[in-house]
Amino acid sequence: DAMVIQNPRYQVTQFGKPVTLSCSQTLNHNVMYWYQQKSSQAPKLLFHYYDKDFNNEADTPDNFQSRRPNTSFCFLDIRSPGLGDAAMYLCATSPRDRVHEQYFGPGTRLTVT
């Protein structure tokens, strides 16, 4: 089945220690998104790729970076995680002409100790 895969599902990192979260998709969708979701809150968009074009949200901290080496893969790098970065990180994809219909991966729950 075509899907969005996120690894790992759970990640524990130390304060200030860089961490990378990965996302892959077999849907061949052009657009990929990274969201941060904290408990009982809405998903908050960090950035998205429209094909190779990178779009950063104005309020995304510089601490967060992303790479999309090809259509199928996207990475979220947190350079120096703080305690406030503990959250669920969701990757989503959509076709270019149906961005209202996003397909989400299962998420990576990040714990910062």
Add this chain to the structure above:
Amino acid sequence: GQSLEQPSEVTAVEGAIVQINCTYQTSGFYGLSWYQQHDGGAPTFLSYNALDGLEETGRFSSFLSRSDSYGYLLLQELQMKDSASYFCAVRSLTGGGNKLTFGTGTQLKVEL
């Protein structure tokens, strides 16, 4: 800027009908999506309205009034498995129309 408002919590009994409202403020509105998210799970797409009126998909329907900047999700014949959070999300000209802004979410509790 953009803002979306939803009730924080709704409770209903199994078999009943429930309506979850969403009001929004945005510029360059394209359409309104609805997503369901179970505890610990990922959001899943339910429906999308670009035009005024009602869209029906099985037990779920979604309505949009562009002139009132208002929409709702209607869930019929409620089942226990419908207990989840429901988010409305606006697609607008912001970001070139290639992204969604999510509302605060409504937690639906279905009781026996």
